[in-house]
Amino acid sequence: MHSLFLHNTLSRRKEQFEPLEPQHVRIYLCGPTVYDLAHIGNARTMVVFDVLVRLLRVLYPRVTYVRNITDVDDKINARARESGEPIEQITARTAADFHADMAALGVLPPDEEPRATRHIPEMVELIQRLIASGHAYEAQGHVLFSVPSFPAYGQLSGHAPDELLAGARIDVAPYKRDPGDFVLWKPSPPDTPGWDSPWGRGRPGWHIECSAMSWRYLGETFDIHGGGTDLIFPHHENELAQSVCAFSGSRFARLWVHSGMLQINEEKMSKSLGNFFTAREVLAKAPAEAVRLALIRTHYRSVAEFSDAAVAEAKRELDRFYRALERYPDLGAADVPPPVMAALCDDLNTPLALSAMHGLADKALAGDFDSACGLRAAGGLLGVVQQSVDEWFRGGADRAAIEAAIAERREARRRRDYKRADAIRAEWSARGVVFEDRPDGSTSWSVVAGQEGR
Ligand code: AMP
Numbered sequence: 234m235h236s237l238f239l240h241n242t243l244s245r246r247k248e249q250f251e252p253l254e255p256q257h258v259r260i261y262l263c264g265p266t267v268y269d270l271a272h273i274g275n276a277r278t279m280v281v282f283d284v285l286v287r288l289l290r291v292l293y294p295r296v297t298y299v300r301n302i303t304d305v306d307d308k309i310n311a312r313a314r315e316s317g318e319p320i321e322q323i324t325a326r327t328a329a330d331f332h333a334d335m336a337a338l339g340v341l342p343p344d345e346e347p348r349a350t351r352h353i354p355e356m357v358e359l360i361q362r363l364i365a366s367g368h369a370y371e372a373q374g375h376v377l378f379s380v381p382s383f384p385a386y387g388q389l390s391g392h393a394p395d396e397l398l399a400g401a402r403i404d405v406a407p408y409k410r411d412p413g414d415f416v417l418w419k420p421s422p423p424d425t426p427g428w429d430s431p432w433g434r435g436r437p438g439w440h441i442e443c444s445a446m447s448w449r450y451l452g453e454t455f456d457i458h459g460g461g462t463d464l465i466f467p468h469h470e471n472e473l474a475q476s477v478c479a480f481s482g483s484r485f486a487r488l489w490v491h492s493g494m495l496q497i498n499e500e501k502m503s504k505s506l507g508n509f510f511t512a513r514e515v516l517a518k519a520p521a522e523a524v525r526l527a528l529i530r531t532h533y534r535s536v537a538e539f540s541d542a543a544v545a546e547a548k549r550e551l552d553r554f555y556r557a558l559e560r561y562p563d564l565g566a567a568d569v570p571p572p573v574m575a576a577l578c579d580d581l582n583t584p585l586a587l588s589a590m591h592g593l594a595d596k597a598l599a600g601d602f603d604s605a606c607g608l609r610a611a612g613g614l615l616g617v618v619q620q621s622v623d624e625w626f627r628g629g630a631d632r633a634a635i636e637a638a639i640a641e642r643r644e645a646r647r648r649r650d651y652k653r654a655d656a657i658r659a660e661w662s663a664r665g666v667v668f669e670d671r672p673d674g675s676t677s678w679s680v681v682a683g684q685e686g687r
């Protein structure tokens with residue numbers, strides 16, 4: 234069996250992964266805040282962790298994967314105020330859109346997908362524990378976490394607390410004892426979602442949501458906590474502080490995995506900068522497997538640049554893999570070949586796994602059936618090369634119309650009406666269907682990326 238090595242943000246080292254329970258891996262990923270469509274950067278993080286979970290499922294008999302939905306948040310409240318749409322409608326619609334986009338990208342559903350609004354009692358209990366142990370205090374209807382009460386604060390993000398607070402000194406809320414203290418609970422006015430609590434009607438801060446949901450489904454200490462690098466500070470630093478202080482002796486997550494940001498023109502893709510593409514608009518223009526592959530061709534810890542050209546390159550790479558499978562209509566089940574496993578077990582080295590897959594493709598093209606089966610199995614771990622060759626090259630096209638056009642073109646050529654024959658070819662080429670005349674006189678066809686032969 235392969236040993237899995239993962240880079241741990243907390244220790245800043247690559248570590249050999251060993252779950253707390255040898256046969257059971259418990260992993261938590263911060264999921265979406267549901268006020269708007271996911272952008273392709275959000276999708277990168279979801280796809281990266283989907284690959285990690287697929288790998289864990291090959292290596293371990295049991296994996297519990299929890300990915301939450303944040304459905305109470307000031308961004309959601311603001312969106313409802315702007316649009317007039319009820320909050321429940323915004324969150325339900327956005328969660329459904331998110332599920333549809335993830336399914337299109339081949340992201341498998343998590344084992345548990347808790348929603349924050351259904352776990353308020355757990356949040357209240359955590360906050361009570363923090364108050365009782367002197368790590369939190371109530372002030373003007375707010376409950377705050379006391380950062381100075383936890384000397385290890387800053388261990389995950391690597392900043393000293395005073396350094397973290399330097400920027401916060403301006404405009405510090407009057408109810409904070411220390412500028413770095415952060416909100417666990419805040420009061421809600423009547424027109425804002427709120428729940429009754431020992432501190433009055435209010436709503437949770439964002440960080441406590443993840444501490445409560447991971448505790449509920451994975452326990453006080455679990456194996457892996459994931460998210461994008463943008464969440465290391467303050468979100469994950471605060472989750473860690475809350476959970477470790479609420480449960481003395483616990484470690485919260487033993488290993489922290491953070492995936493790099495997707496960029497556009499060397500700038501982080503984000504809603505606030507406006508430099509984003511939604512996952513759905515990208516998926517409308519290119520095959521889903523090509524989009525997915527474009528998101529994992531770069532190592533997960535590096536920033537990745539997104540562009541149409543990057544998707545087109547991924548598409549060409551997949552064309553090559555599918556070409557390698559073309560002559561084997563009946564592929565048998567196979568294990569993921571060792572070089573691919575070894576690459577993925579080394580901190581999820583997807584670029585190396587892909588180059589190993591090209592090695593398999595070479596052998597398959599040279600006639601080796603086992604390599605073709607191995608290539609398909611390796612693709613299963615990355616969530617690509619899972620279509621039939623026919624679907625990949627000709628999927629979605631109007632086959633009957635294309636076959637009829639090919640027949641008409643053949644007939645035109647027989648009459649030596651080459652003008653007509655060329656016109657038919659040009660007409661279909663403009664629609665993204667390429668005719669290729671074979672030496673034996675027959676004509677094959679394939680579909681060019683993003684144009685479904687319509
Ligand atoms: P949000 O809905 O903004 O809370 O983000 C959901 C997930 O997407 C989090 O894990 C973020 O780290 C991640 N994320 C946000 N922006 C990007 C980006 N540009 N590239 C990669 N991941 C991102």
Ligand code: ZN
Pocket residue numbers: 262263264443468472
């Ligand atoms: Zn979180």
